[in-house]
Amino acid sequence: MSDYKKTIGIEVHCELKTNTKMFSTSTNGYQMVANKNICAIDLAYPGTLPIVNKYAVELALKAALLLNCKINKTMHFDRKNYFYPDLPKGYQITQARTPIGVDGYVEIEVNGIKKQIGIHDIHIEEDTAKSIHKDDKSYLDFNRAGVPLIEIVTKPDMTSSEEAMAYLEKLKEILFYANVSDCKMEEGSMRCDVNVSISKDDNLGIRTETKNIGSISSVGLAINVEAKRQEEVLESGGIIKEETRRFDEKAEKTILMRVKESGNDYRYFPEADIPYLVLTDEFIEDTKATIPVMPDTRRKIYRENNISDINIEKIIQDKAISDYLLNFNNINLKIASNLLLGDIRAYLNKTGKTIEETTLTIEKFKTVVNKLDSGEIPNKVFKDILVDLLETNKSFEEIIKDNNIETISDTSSLLEVVTTVLDNNEANIIEYKNGHDRVLKFLMGQIMKETKGSANPALVNKILLEEIEKR
Amino acid sequence: MSKYLDLSIKEINNLLKNKTIKPLDLVEEAFERIENNIDLNCFITLDKENAIRKAQELENKKVDNLLFGIPIAIKDNIMTESLRTTCASKMLENFIPTYDATVIKKIKAKNMIIIGKTNMDEFAMGSTSQTSYFKSPHNPWNRNMIAGGSSGGSASCVSARLVPFALGSDTGGSIRQPASYCGIVGMKPTYGRISRYGLVAFASSLDQIGPMTTNVYDNALLLNILVGSDEHDLTSSEKEEEDFTRFIGEDIKGMKIAVPNYFLSDIIDKETKENVEQTIEILKNNGAIVEYVDIKYLDNAVTLYQIIAMGEASSNLARFDGIRYGYSYEKPENLEDLYRKSRAIGFGKEVKRRIMVGSYLLSGENATVYYNKALSIRDDMRKSFKETFKNYDLIIGPTTTTTAYKLGEGLDDPRQTFMDDVLVIPVNMAGLPGLNVPIGFSKNNLPIGLHIIGNSFEEAQIYKLAAFIENELNLNLNPTGGRE
Incomplete structure (x- = not known):
């Protein structure tokens, strides 16, 4: 050297x-x-x-x-x-x-x-x-x-x-x-x-x-x-x-x-x-007032919202997405950024539209993120209704209704599926109790597979934990 | 031959209003006079066709202001759309502007009629109008004499009563000095009073357009319509428009007037000095208080001027490179050759001398040693003037050290010709308004002028004193008017 x-x-x-x-x-x-x-x-x-x-x-x-x-x-x-x-x-x-x-x-x-x-x-x-x-x-x-x-x-x-x-x-x-x-x-x-x-x-x-x-x-x-x-x-x-x-x-x-x-x-x-x-x-003060939230402040906010470093940089690279996120507080930014960087950006790239040119209003996006966050709809459903969200003026509720989407939120029918899955995977339950948390993800996957993705993930998670506890 | 152009503006205006005469009569008379005096070389370009057309157009319009239909001549460094503007240089021999200077817009708005473009020193660089690429203008009082410069064509044509009004420009005396030599009234207003947009820049921090007329009232009248802030010129002042004729006719009792000792020192020719002293006596006899003062750096003004004006000129004239407009050397070998030959052939000797000296003065360390130092001394000089104006209303002295001299003289010593402007330059350096008013004649029947300097934006005070002197002396200032 x-x-x-x-x-x-x-x-x-x-x-x-x-x-x-x-x-x-x-x-x-x-x-x-x-x-x-x-x-x-x-x-x-x-x-x-x-x-x-x-x-x-x-x-x-x-x-x-x-x-x-x-x-x-x-x-x-x-x-x-x-x-x-x-x-x-x-x-x-x-x-x-x-x-x-x-x-x-x-x-x-x-x-x-x-x-x-x-x-x-x-x-x-x-x-x-x-x-x-x-x-x-x-x-x-x-x-x-x-x-x-x-x-x-x-x-x-x-x-x-x-x-x-x-x-x-x-x-x-x-x-x-x-x-x-x-x-x-x-x-x-x-x-x-x-x-x-x-x-x-x-x-x-x-x-x-x-x-x-x-x-x-x-x-x-x-x-x-x-x-x-x-x-x-x-x-x-x-x-x-x-x-x-x-x-x-x-x-x-x-x-x-x-x-x-x-x-x-x-x-x-x-x-x-x-x-x-x-x-x-x-003039100097007025000019200062025109300075938007700068990237380092945005990074800090994203980090506080548990967005991964890789995704943080992806957002910062895409100012339109980052600016769009500025419209929201009190929503799950991690879910929001995943949606924006994933399916939504793919759609925008394909159609050549900007996010403002779609019908995804701030209100609608907020509802979607909150529904995903609470587990009321699974990710699969989001994919199904993406085009409706971006291309029609229908509200989220109307879209769900018009697409005949039913989310399984019925406790008894879910309990049945959970019980079956747990019965078939007893070894995994032992492993989980020995501290292997990731087993839970596997079990969740099995349940979602059985319900073809229509189950409410939050509810499944709740029942699953309760049932494991009982065994 | 009609003699309408010898009447006062008010008289002409009345004749136009009651339709005794038409604007065309004035235009035709002006061209008749110009054609009879073609040997004065006042004009570089005449615009007879358009002037006649404009005059005919005006026949159907209401005579709505005193300047309506009055012919005016424009110094050839002021842009006139579609009318050739040469700056008296081969460089712009065939240059047709694409726009009107702000002052031209104002003149047109008042329906004045532009007769043509007047002769001058090349790019306004000179004191005799002999650096013109075209034939030099002559002095109507004695055709062997210079008209002065650089606004020599404007001064000569107004003096000879070819047109009643002309515009000049004044960077270091270029309105006042030829006005003095030709026996007319010439005003350089306060820096910033009139927009410079469309005036080909010589020295940006000194240049100012101004009116040149046969009498004081007309001068104030023309200034009225030229002033005002202009969004195209950031150095134009925000001052509101005013009536510069408003103090004309008032007496001068109690007016406090300063005479700098330098202005009556032995650099001044004896006859000129005597005339100024006689005028001072008249002022005193009429109740004005006249006192002698010292103003700092007056004797350095020419040196300061040379440094600042040439420095700025070297930069302002860089745009004439043979590429976008103007003279372009026909068969250049390469870019360097195009620059060298276009500028070497397109510019005259005096212009090239000033560009070279100016470039040298701004080179490397010289900028600090000369240019910046000159700016700071200039500031001190300005302050010294301001101090004087705390105690006095006006400052007076002779406009020039001598009367007009022979054509052909002053060409061999470029430094000596600057000395012609030793008394007028300080006013540009300080950004003040200054005016020449004729006060008498030499034994050889050449006009002698008084220089009246005012505080910033106090042009109206200058006109008051100038009009008083004009009225008291009641001189016959028409060179063709049979004076002995």
């Missing part, structure tokens, strides 16, 4: 989920046709001036609050000057001196160990146009020009690809759940650049920046590949240069894009077209 230590810092760009662009009223959204969501401001026509999208500021503020940042209550914008065809004004409006948030952190967990990754700053800026190169020609699509972005810059606090990936997963989860961004790396609404250096001692090595990596797992891979490349260079007596590289996923190599000149000269200076923005305490 290598005795070099890795030091990693990450810059993430996220497109904000707004209706309009950062500095104009053009639509911010997916557009098939090139140069459709544009106006004179986006194209930097002479005489145009920027306006500020307040909702974008609100989303950026929300992100800064969730990343535990200190808020620059008096903030302004700066110009970053450089020439590139995708940059219509010849400068990007960004925040250099007064980023909206500074000095925050994100808590991650790797192999059971918790760690805080420091956030250097989070600032608001605008996206560039898209260059498309075809044959020997270049084309420009300005639909993306001026789309609001936040850039989140970490401190060099990560020491492994696992930590880097955990940080990105966590960041993505926070921003996605807070409705700040779609965070779709594959569509470019979340993009990351990774700074990596290696060193044998406490002095930091020279770092390189690897740009535009396509997925979180690729980030992990890119870090390891780049660290290994740096090690090979150092071990063969070479030196690492400050440079920008890109990750070739197929070749599993980082490839040199350009060597960084001594300090890129972006000629930053204050954007005079936009006055200072003052984020009032009221």
